[in-house]
Amino acid sequence: MTLAIASAVIWGCTPIWTYICGGKPIQQLLGTTYGALVVGIVLYFIKQPYISTAGFWWCFLAGAGWTIGQLAQYTAFKRLSTSTTVPIVAGIQLVLVDLSGVLFFGSWPSLASRLIGFFAILVVIFGVVLSTRTGRVNTHGDQGRSHARDIMMVLLGTGLGYGSCSVLPKIPETSGWATFPPQSIGMIVTAVLIALALKQTRNKETFFGHYTLKNIITGFNSGLGTFSYLGAIVLINLSTGFTISQMNIVISSVAGLLFMHENKHGVALANTIAGLTLVVIGGVVTGFLH
Numbered sequence: 672m673t674l675a676i677a678s679a680v681i682w683g684c685t686p687i688w689t690y691i692c693g694g695k696p697i698q699q700l701l702g703t704t705y706g707a708l709v710v711g712i713v714l715y716f717i718k719q720p721y722i723s724t725a726g727f728w729w730c731f732l733a734g735a736g737w738t739i740g741q742l743a744q745y746t747a748f749k750r751l752s753t754s755t756t757v758p759i760v761a762g763i764q765l766v767l768v769d770l771s772g773v774l775f776f777g778s779w780p781s782l783a784s785r786l787i788g789f790f791a792i793l794v795v796i797f798g799v800v801l802s803t804r805t806g807r808v809n810t811h812g813d814q815g816r817s818h819a820r821d822i823m824m825v826l827l828g829t830g831l832g833y834g835s836c837s838v839l840p841k842i843p844e845t846s847g848w849a850t851f852p853p854q855s856i857g858m859i860v861t862a863v864l865i866a867l868a869l870k871q872t873r874n875k876e877t878f879f880g881h882y883t884l885k886n887i888i889t890g891f892n893s894g895l896g897t898f899s900y901l902g903a904i905v906l907i908n909l910s911t912g913f914t915i916s917q918m919n920i921v922i923s924s925v926a927g928l929l930f931m932h933e934n935k936h937g938v939a940l941a942n943t944i945a946g947l948t949l950v951v952i953g954g955v956v957t958g959f960l961h
Contacts, residue, residue, distance in 0.1 A: 675903035675916055681896035683922025686753045688889040689745065690931050694882025696745035697865070697872050702883045703741065704859040706890015707897075711855025714898060718848040726845035727853045733839040734857025740832020741858075742865065747825045753927030754935060754943050755802060759822065760829045761920040762799035762950045766792050767834035769957050776841055784960045791960075795953035802946025804939070851897050917954050920947060 689699050722730075740760075747756040769792060772778030779785045803822050840850045866872045877883065900916045924947050927933045928940075935943060 674899045678896045678899035678903060678916040679919040680922060681892060681899060681919075682916065683919035683926065685889060685893055685896070685919075686748060686757070686923050687926050687930060688892050689748065689886065690753075692882065692885040692889055694880075694886060695877075696742060696749065697862075697869070697877060698880060698883040699745045699886045699889065700738065700742050700862050701866060701878060702886025702888075703890040703893055704738065704855070704862040705883075706887040706892075707894045708855045708859045708890075709887075710891060710894025710898065711852040714848065714894075714901075715852040720847065720849035720852075722845070722849045722853060723843060725843040726840075726849060729839045729843045730845055730850050730853035731857035731860075733836045733850070734854035735861040736832045736835030736839065737854065738832070738858050738861035738865070740829040740834075740836065742862075743825055743828025743832060746828075747821060750821045751825065752933045752935070753931060754924045754933050756825055757920045757923040757927070758802035758943070758947045758950050759799050759825050760833065761917055761954065762795045762802075763826055763830040764833045764837065765795050765917065765950070765954045765957060767830055768837045771834070771838045775838075779960055788957055788960050791953040791956035793953075794949050794956075798946040798949025798953060800946070801942050801949065804942040804946075848901055851894075851901060855894070917958075918951060921951065 689703075692699070692702065694702070744756060744760055747759075769778070769788060773785065773788070779788045836854070840846070840854075863878075866877050896916075896919075903916065924943065928935060928943075
């Protein structure tokens with residue numbers, strides 16, 4: 672339980688580190704994957720887990736998905752704010768992971784658990800929608816369309832990315848310490864390919880600049896959170912460990928409001944807090960269903 676709480680606290684600090692380290696989203700992403708790769712290598716040599724060929728490639732693809740989701744999240748931090756982005760990311764991840772578990776992996780086998788679970792998913796979805804409400808009745812035209820595009824970018828990018836990261840390792844039944852080393856390789860390879868694919872980021876500053884190297888700290892933080900999370904699910908169980916670790920959204924959202932001085936007042940602040948609360952409640956309910 673202590674390790675699960677530790678992973679929530681550590682992951683919750685990720686937006687703080689990206690805020691402190693600065694840089695463009697692609698620089699933050701590359702720096703994060705550099706640090707995560709170091710943690711993945713250290714983890715492999717400490718635990719020396721058995722990794723099958725199928726397990727390696729599925730986890731590699733999961734790491735690629737994580738990179739897409741993380742880039743979408745880093746971009747959203749700048750466009751939407753942390754306190755708006757984090758509930759959306761956590762909510763869509765909980766929904767997709769739970770639905771894939773029911774459809775493909777035999778989760779919630781009883782009728783009662785499915786009814787409760789689907790109700791909890793509706794609560795999460797409502798919380799996500801509520802957290803995106805700005806409270807501005809005049810959000811229309813170009814401003815409204817821009818806000819809607821940013822939200823869709825977060826939903827699609829983090830949904831497909833983080834969803835695949837959580838689901839793909841289950842296909843070869845890879846679990847625990849064997850997942851992160853190949854994931855970290857998939858993360859850095861995909862991040863490098865994305866940077867090389869874009870002409871404006873195909874330069875030395877993007878790969879080895881000041882901001883990129885500073886964000887290696889963010890990667891260490893992310894990797895340490897993963898280390899704690901993997902240890903937690905080994906000691907307790909996957910559902911409980913995952914649910915507790917996802918409570919990092921509370922820390923991230925509060926950090927955005929207090930330490931990053933995100934400007935939210937009145938209805939917008941109330942919607943964020945209410946939406947965040949609903950996502951947490953729904954996540955807790957689904958995490959403890961069997």
